[in-house]
Amino acid sequence: MTDDPTGLSGRLSLTSVVAFGISYMAPSLVMVLFGVVAATSGGTAPTAFLLATGAMTLTALSYAKMARRFPASGSAYAYARNTLGAPAGFLVGWVVLLDYLFLPMVAWLVQAVYLNAQFPAVPVWVWMLVNAGLTTLVNIIGLAFTDRVNKVLTCAAVLIVLLFAGYCLTHLVGHPPTSVAAPLWNADTTTLGVSAAAAVAAYSYLGFDAVTTLSEEARDPRRNIPRAVVLVVALGGLLFTTVAYVMQLVHPGGVFDAPDIAGYTMSVQVGGQSFADWTNLAGIVAGFGSGLAVQLSSSRLLYTMGRDGVLPKRVFGALNARTGTPVFCVLLTGAMCFVGLGLTLETATSFINFGAFLAFTAVNVCVVVHWARNPTSGRGSVIGHVVTPALGTCVTLYLMTRLSGQALLVGSCWLAAGIAYLLWLTRGFTRPTPGLAVDEDRGRAEAVPA
Template sequence: MSETTSGAHLRKSLGLPSVVAFGLGYMAPSLVMVIFGVIAVASAGTSATVFFVATLAMLLTALSYAKLSRHYPVSGSAYFYARRLLTSPIGFLVGWSVLLDYLFLPMVAWLVQAVYLNAQFPDVPVWIWMLINAGLTTLINIVGVVLSDRVNMVLTGTAVFLVLLFVAYCLVFLVHHEPSDYVAPIWNPLTTVGGVTAATAIAAYSYLGFDAVTTLSEETRDAKRTIPRAVILVIAIGGVLFTAVAYVMQLVHPGFDFGKPGDEQVAGYLLSIQVGGQAFADWTNLAGIVAGFASGLAVQLSSSRLLYFMGRDGVLSRRVFGWVSPRTKTPIWAILFTGLMCFVGMGLTTDVAYSFINFGAFTAFTVVNICVIAFFVRKHRTRRLSVLAYVVLPALGACVTVYLLTQLSPTALIIGGSWLVAGFFWLLWLTRGFRRPTPAMSADEYGEIPADAATRPLPARELEVIDE
């Protein structure tokens, strides 16, 4: 092994419950309470239907991730799939696009936490909360994935408990305040297909992160079975939770009139006061903020793994990003780099920060669906593959994610497009005007990478590995 890898590899220590918990922590279970008011306004009071439709829409892409993670249990996720099944240059640009998403997601998670903590404790500036959040998650992730797993399990469990506690208070409230219409949260006279569709595009952002569990493939036991199951379970559990909570909240507050302009932004907090009183709302809000720390932990973990994979691949610096500590079995420099992104977030608002990430996420989702179809084209003559599972459903998934891309703000599209252009020029430099092959790697079924993999082209015979 070269000194850049130190002979160390990521530690396989995660099981199905841990991987699912990371995915749920990434998605943040309490997010449905945060964006409920916005969804209710956009859908004319049918938020439950919106989350149900969003779950089905994102499930199409989740099925594609599940298929490919079974065939290719490697941490590169969309980046690796595109390189294997499309072309190396396309894979590079997909990885570059995803990098925009994964680089700024930790920053967004810390920024949101800092803003909420500052609202609860206004004497402490946002930038100090940013440093505290980023510092703690970075330290935990450096120590090792075992500690990260334990902390995430506790915090995600706490977050789910708080959401269920809020639902319990809502149900008690409904016992004493009988709803006049149990169907209205699903469909009412003001509901339109266009309104539900537009609101679904907003709600789909709540599901970002289900794909991140594929970045843990090389740290998961029996990844070929565990990761596909985890991807589907994360979407299923998150979707059921979001839909059920939205339905109950819509019964407590029918319609979409929240009083003063802007109150829809804090509808979840207002409903907490309505069903449990001011003290209940304040304590659950604080506890929810603390539990939301799990999102930053999970986001940074997956982001650092993508940087590690691209560094190991030679697309980024192997000596820096492709190095795993022999002691902690973690890519320390990749983790530290993501931690430093908190300094970028100090000068941004949450709206601008979110615009950085959505472009990369939906671009990756679209390409992964296309990769499943490409897999079918390559393999249908040598194995029995379902046209429905490998062509029809991925095609529908690609249509959905392309639609979501078109719903992004002009700012998001400009930032994303500019980032892609920068990536193209970086690829042009790496390949010396495409006179050299795009840096590529090969991996065996355990994710082991030859030391010289990033400096040599990918042999054609290795395109067939990991095809169970």
């Protein structure tokens, strides 16, 4: 094993990083969320997805700016530490940790629930263990192998969504829509309804930030990671908006018998029962890539915090000498599947969004603070370094207000535990907070003694 601070090797191309981001976001999610988004927006799902794309792009631009300046694998944690100070960075990292620990579990649980629905003879817990075991094995083998598997699965996931869209278009040939503009705005549309639907659609974009956890494993990270962040949101938004538009043409309006399964119902409508069943199964298999990407990014955050000494360095900050992967961190995220065995999908999902939106808010604030301290470092653009991240902050804070009371309670308790841990770690701030300093000029990560 090695705990070399710069042990992660940069080998991922821009295409590979973008593929991980797209896979993380799960292309088929537009089919899953369509019914709920269309019902909330009054039959204007594509407009809601378009608004969500624009809103999340504001924060994506902030991540791109910070990734260019601090090309470290810690993502929001590294940006906050180097911009807002070590204690703030620790707390951001701690809150994001809740998100990243539970995200793999949620991805596997979603897979398990759908596989159980398709093959009810096999219990959910068995599918859960199978999914977690397979992704853990792939991620342990090594980054090159994980990259190849992910590219195949990402292509499969996108092709399945495009195939479904193709069937929808074929259906429209025999059943032409009464209005091609109604899916964008109609008599039932309200600004409040579209904004509420956009808040739901925004959950489709959670994970675009995960590509920044691959900064130390990407080629030319100062150039490729910022590009990847923006490309993931842009490509995901284009796919979501376009498919939602086609689906809204097939099913005008926002009235559904069961909004939660509208995507599956429409698959039956446009292609028949067999097509719907096979598409559903293929989508489930392709969704394996989402769990793969989620676990990869989660293990990198744990590794970075371990390398910094925020978590026990000897255990979390070690890389396997042969594979170059943080094996313990991968195994720990894999072990989270056992926590998910006793949770419902709704409860598990409620754990993750608090950390994600708080991290988004922190990164937007980091851009403003960094520019205020270094007004000439960002080409002096007030719009790009103050106005845009300020708008991004407003969006993410609004999204936090849309979270359930349970999510806010769990997130707040986790944050309180982090504050207590920070006080113990620093002995009441009588010792420096351990962490990592990133040299902006050279882009090298250097250990800071605890």
